[in-house]
Amino acid sequence: MVEYKENCVAIEQDFVVPPIVSGIGRIRIDLLKPVTETLECLLNGEWKLTKVNDMKFDITDVELSGVGEIPLAITVCMDRKCQEKLKNHLGTLGLSNAITVLGGEAGLIALIQKEGLKAGAVALAGILGISIAELYAILLVMLVLIAYHSLAIAGQIVILDSLKKVPKGICLNHPTFPIITTGAINLALMAWLIIHVPIIVIPRE
Secondary structure, eight states: OOOOOOOOETTTTTTOOOOOOOOOSSSOGGGGGOOOOOOOOTTEEEEEEEEEEGGOOTTTTTTOOTTTTEEEEEEEEEOOOHHHHHHHHHHTHHHHHHHHOOHHHHHHHHHHHHHTHHHHHHHHHHTTTTOHHHHHHHHHHHHHHHTTHHHEEEHHHHHHHHHHHHHTTTEEEEOOOHHGGGGGGHHHHHHHHHHOOOOEEEEEO
């Protein structure tokens, strides 16, 4: 039974998300499947800070002294099964549409609780040494970035797969740290770069 309450949308009894600004109105939980499956892959992924030396583009004979250990990107790696799920959701724009339905961080938190992902979120926050609130913010940013660059990411996955470079899965890299340094110069530029600099896909080792 679906129950609707004033100023919110209630989905399948106890799952409540904030008002949907896009005007879609009443929705069903199955519309959020792309977000749920992508969240599961992110929560079960391997997270790390990628340094300059970790980025391998087959230019193995070039080394920059004193630069290799500089943090470059936030990286999350996922297995082959998640790679296929992500490619399908991105290629059909399903993730982008689902995030529009999700409605922000409050909707994300409600979805995590509804789908039984809270334990995984708490565990990942512990591994990364951050609070659960900080993790929710990072997950929302990652979801938005992945959706925003959906076709570019899907294209990279297809190319790497056709070259048989990703038998173990993929790693998503966003060059966060060089971008954040621009904030000391111009905060507006930093915000623009965070959104518009694409996520780089490399093979998972």
